[in-house]
Amino acid sequence: MQFDYAHDVDIDEAQARLERLGSYLINRHGIDVQWTGHECTIEGKYLVVKIEGKMTLDEKLIHFDGRDPGLLWRGKAIKYLKEKLETYLDLDTPISELPIQKV
Secondary structure, three states: OEEEEEOOOOHHHHHHHHHHHHHHHHHHHOOEEEEEOOEEEEEEEEOOEEEEEEEEEOOOEEEEEEOOOOHHHHHHHHHHHHHHHHHHOOOOOOHHHOOOOOO
16 A cells, blocks of 8 residues: 655654654554654554555655555555644644544
């Protein structure tokens, strides 16, 4: 499963926001997120779907390349991830207000 997400956030700010999203995924779903520079690996399981992938951040684009969860889950997975990216990269929301813990 692959997709790109365009953004207009300064790369350092985007990195901080995406690291916050990683904390949310770890705390909320037990999904492991490990950062190396502007790239992270994502591994875990949500419900019955095994999640494995790599997300790369550059100045204008986020590229996700991961295991395809299959036809039934693909659309939902992409929609979920894009909605999270939209939320966490919204500059109207201060970083400190972005969730990182279980609700």
